[in-house]
Amino acid sequence: MSSGTALRSKGALATATWIGVAVMAVWTLAPIAVMVFTSLKPRDEVFAIPPTLLPDTWTLQNYVEVFTGSSMPRAFLNSILAAGFTTLMTLILCTSAGYALARFRFRSARPIALFILLGQMVPITVLLLPLYEIIGDMRLQDSVVGLAIAHLVITVPLVTWMIRNQIASIPVELEEAVLMDGGSRLDAVTYVTLPVAAPGIAAAGMYAFLQSWHEFVLASVLTSSASARTAPVALTEFASEFRIDWGSTMAASVVLTVPVVIVFIVLQKYFVRGLASGGVKG
Incomplete structure (x- = not known):
């Protein structure tokens, strides 16, 4: 293949790539x-x-x-409040569970991690009635705290896996x-592991916040006032x-x-870095 043909092929590929990016941008931003x-x-x-x-006439009346x-x-x-409580809990x-699954060596560590992740695959409608009964038994129906606890079903499985992978990617020699x-293990975790894993934990926290923020099904059933x-x-x-x-x-x-936009802008660098580093070691 001549250099001219190679350059034309490369130019055509670049053009097609930019057209694809433009179409995706319009498709995303139009709504x-x-x-x-x-x-x-x-x-x-x-x-x-x-x-x-x-609009022909601009107005803020709707706001x-x-x-x-x-x-x-x-x-x-x-x-x-619900998203904040959910993220904190x-x-x-998940940081406690993720650290234990990543650092403590026992026979069923990986099966337990996979079992936790399976919770992410269960449709929320299947869990609706059991969650309704549990929150009712706790006398937390129609409350922000009860809703935040219910949202843990959505956030805990994947966040545990994310933090577990993030901590597993950190060399144990540092601890x-x-x-x-x-120093004690608590010192090692506090002053070494958590600071190094901070980007991944921030990404996991952002994921938990967003999942709680836009959740509708549980909120519509567990709250009435x-x-x-x-x-x-x-x-x-x-x-x-x-x-x-x-x-x-x-x-x-x-x-x-x-x-959501503000949170993403503030934590964007941590989110990207955390997702990238969290997939290094599984």
């Missing part, structure tokens, strides 16, 4: 653009014929309605050096039997998306 611009339209423009992407005429502010706070439980210098209802469930109040307020729904969706 977000529609959501944002619809939230800034007056109600009479939402169903205008022919439809338009940009005013969300924050002053609905239960979304309280639901937004409930989502923050997940990291405490042994601390032990040889007279505005005092515990989360934002994904509160979105349904903008729809009645015969009418849907799409402007307010899109405005509430934008408000619900903003914290």
Whole structure:
């Protein structure tokens, strides 16, 4: 093959790659653009014929309605609390379990790790009734704490596996050096293992937060009042039997998306680094 042919093939491949990237970007960003611009339209423009992407008249009335005429502010706070509690409990439980599975050598360590991961494959609808009964027996129905505990079923399996792999990728000699210098295992974990594993733990925490933040099925069943209802469930109040307020729904969706974007921007470098380093050793 001549150099000219090779250059043309390489150029064609690069062009096809960029076209594919552009198509994927448009496919991903188009719904977000529609959501944002619809939230800034007056109600009479939402169903205008022919439809338009940009509003003719820009308005913030839909956001005013969300924050002053609905239960979304309280639901937004409930989502923050539920996701925060879920993330905290997940990291405490999964860091302990992940460290034990990665460092303590016993015959059933790997089977136990695989068994925990199987929990991620069980459909949440299958667990709905047992979780409802368990949370009810704990007298935590219709509460943020009860919902956070239920969300552990979603977050714990994969986060345990993520942290276990992250810790397993850290040379055990680092901890042994601390032990040889007279330190305890707690010192080794606190001052060596956890700081090195911090990017992976941050990525796992972000995953747990996002899973709790946008979860709908458990939240819709385990909460029934505005005092515990989360934002994904509160979105349904903008729809009645015969009418849907799409402007307010899109405005509430934008408000619900903003914290996720902020968290990802702040933790982006830890998220990417944690996912990359966590897959080194299994």
